[in-house]
Amino acid sequence: MKLRSQLLLLSLITLSLPWAGCQYLRHVDAALTQGQMQTLEATGNAIAARLASAPQLIAPDPERGGRPPGAQLYLNPLPQPPVVDGYGGEWRAQKFKPRQLIAEDGEPLAQVTLGKNAQRIYLLLTVKDRTPSYHDPRSTLPASGDLVEVFTARERYILPVASQGPVKALWFNPRRGKYERELRLRGRWSASTRGYQLELTLPAALSHGELALRVIDRADSSGGPPAREASTLPADGRPGKLVERLPALQQELTHFARPDLELTVVDQEGFILARTGSLLPPEEDDSAPKESTPWLRDWFYRQILDTPALPPLPDDNYPDALTKNRETTGQWFRAAPDSTAGSDSRIGAVSVPVITRADEIIERPILGRVIASQSADALQSLTESAARRLWLITAGAAGLVLLLLLGYASWLSWRIRRLQRAASNAVDASGRLRGDFPKPFIRDELGALNRSFASLLAELDHYHQYLRSLASKLSHELRTPLAVVRSSLDNLSAGDLSQESRRYAERAADGGARLSSILNALSAASHLEASISQAEKEAFDLADLLQVLTQSYADAHPAHRIALNCPPSPQPCYGAPELLAQLLDKLVDNAVSFAPEGSKISLTLTRDKRGYVLAVSNQGPLLPEGFGRKLFDSLVSVRDDGGKAGHLGLGLHIARLIADFHQGSLKASNREDGQGVVFSLELPSDLPRE
Structure with a gap:
């Protein structure tokens, strides 16, 4: 791997800067959200303390606490009276949470939604019955088929189920001993593929603050015993209380209101008694078109901040974890796409119980709960802005570091290639050393290596010069002793020698002759090389x-x-x-x-x-x-x-x-x-x- 590639891989370490910045942003976001939850808890504690000191604000009806749980019905505030036509189109636009009516077999038989507007109670009842039994007009019974019963504090009304048309409400007149029609209960029936639906209205004064419903499902229209039934009527036969918003509590709650803070007070069963504030900041106009945030940028910020998946929070409902316990709890939610808080906004909610201060009671009852909710859009905007700046700064720093490393690597590679070319061309084709080896000007490791190569080549050049002159030196130094040896052998051969001694003398003479020819060749080569250059x-x-x-x-x-x-x-x-x-x-x-x-x-x-x-x-x-x-x-x-x-x-x-x-x-x-x-x-x- 080349040096530039190695430095390029090394430069990837700069990616740890964005990672460290993301970790820092996550800790900052966690600290901010924890601080927001602590602020909400302090607000909830202050409101709960005020309500505990004035329990008549949250519990004005002293009989309310003695009624069995599940018997009460909640009256949702209606901005305008709905059209009682049996179809319930206005109810669907309000998106109220209906009350489920469970039959003996554990299956839901019906669901009911109640509301109040201008001293009138409105009711929408939807029954699941694929084989409804309608009232037979020929029967002498007041209701021969399916039946809906409405209980108030003083009266019981029966409503025979019809496929279409107006409601015929009956009540039993003990003085006359027969059922008579109640014209103050007005409504209409409508049929559907899944059953039938009832839309009803009655004066609020007629209920005397109490109301219960019972749905009876018969197998046929003969007036026999019910096959199934579901009811909100308690076992003691007395209807439950009607729960609605409390104006005095609403006025008291407005004293604690502040921008982009929603305060809600619920009773023991989670019914909303008062609500003030909004999750939107005051300067935001709902009528103005909202700029949609790109989903890719939202996803990118969620990945950076490592935001976990949050459960959605409907507009008028809170989970049981916030409404049905005795402890102070907090939880984060995700706003519904059609809520006022904006899509994918985080909402922090803290629930604080309102407990009575009666010291003579061993287990102090819960009067209700204060739920403080606030959107984290401001915090999210702050962290997203910090993430955007972090990304730009780290991207710029990483790019600058990468360019510097690539430039430095290119400069090092150029120096190394220059040194490599110089080392390759240091010796010519004849084996002679060229004297143009570059000299370094930078005193670093490569400069030291360059100087070492230059010193090594200088030593090799000295040795090469020595070898080139060695032949002439040997030829000059060996001629005299060789002449002595040859003359001695000639004198020895002239004397009387035995046959074996003469053979050895002749071999020595041949060796001397060969050595003399070698010296002559060395000398000739040395002289010829010098003559070639001239x-x-x-x-x-x-x-x-x-x-x-x-x-x-x-x-x-x-x-x-x-x-x-x-x-x-x-x-x-x-x-x-x-x-x-x-x-x-x-x-x-x-x-x-x-x-x-x-x-x-x-x-x-x-x-x-x-x-x-x-x-x-x-x-x-x-x-x-x-x-x-x-x-x-x-x-x-x-x-x-x-x-x-x-x-x-x-x-x-x-x-x-x-x-x-x-x-x-x-x-x-x-x-x-x-x-x-x-x-x-x-x-x-x-x-x-x-």
Whole structure:
């Protein structure tokens, strides 16, 4: 992996900055919401203390506490009187929570919703009965089929079920001993696929503050015993109390009202006795069009703040956890999509019990509960604004850090590549060290590495100079002792020696002769290298030089067939003809030494865009693998003659020195047919400009 890729991966650590910021925002949001719940609890405690000191505000009816739970019916405040047509369209718009009437089998038989407007009570009863039994007009019974009974504090009214039409309310007149019609109860029936529905109205004074309902389901219209029934009438036969909003409590509650705070007081059973305030801030106008927040941004903020899924809170209902216990509780809700608090808003609600202060009572009864609710839109707006700023700042910081790291990585990569190119080009094709290794200007680790490479190459250059002069030094130092050895052997051979001693003396003389030829070759190579650098170049015809040399090689090596393939036209070249002739002598001599007798040695001259290519090809053994470049180094040879011929591998080394002098290159490779070796000399063809 490259350095820039490594630093790019390392720069991903900057993503921990947004993560840490999100964690901080979550803690801040938790602290703010906890503070809001504590504020709501303090408000609820203050209101509960005030109501406990004045219990007549929350419990004006002393008989209310003695009635059994579940018998009471709640009168929802109606903004306007509904049209009593049996369909209940106005009731559905109010979205009141209906009261379920459960039959003996545990299944709901009906549901009822009550309301009050201008001293009149309105009722909507929906019964689930797929096979209703309607009243038979021919029957002598007041109600031969299904029946709805309405109980008030002083009277019982029966309402025979009809499929359509007005309600016929009957009450029993004990003085006349028969049922008579009550015209103050007005309503209408309507049928549906699931049963039937009753919409009824009566004066509030007729109930005397108490009301109960009973629904009787018969199997047929013969007036037999009921198959099912459901009722709100308690076991003592007395109707339950009617619960409605309390004006005095409402007026007292307004003293604690403040913007965007909703205060609700409920009784022991969770019926709303008073409510003030709104979950919307006062400056927000419901008639103005609301700007919808994109769902993607809402989802993004929820992911950042890790907001858990909250239960929805209907407008006029609270769960039992807030309305039916003796402890102070708090809970977060999600506003319904059609509520005034706005879709997906968080609503915090705290419920505080109102307990009487009568010290003589061992278990103080609960008079009701105070529920303080407040939307967290302000907190959510604050945290979302902080999240937006955090995102912009961290994104900008991460982008800046990434650009800096990429720039720094590119700069380091450029320095490393520059050092790598310098190290690769430190040695030329001839093995000599170039003296242009760059010097560092920055004193860091890469600068220290650069200086170490420069120091190492300097030491290698000194050692290379030593090796280059070693041959001449050995040749000079060994000549005198070698001459002493050879003269001593000559004197020894002139005397009388035994046959065995003379054999050893002759071997020593042959070894001395070979050592002398080696020293002469080393000395010649050293002098030749110096003479090459001092040679003068001139313009000449390369084709004419090759023709002359080829004829000379053919005369010198009659055992081989030497042929030249050269263009007939003159081939101008600029160089030292005598050095090129010496180079060809080395190549042809090398080819003759390896080619079998009678084989062909070819000299081929071609020209391309870069210059001339002179190839010398011969049959014979192939080059060992990896010797294509080593073959031209000094003291390297692939001859398998046991070292008896005295070949030191200097011929091809000298040939490469001559090629370098002419700014050309010399290569060796095996022939494509696999039958021998070919040496290729590339020379530039451009003549110097005067």
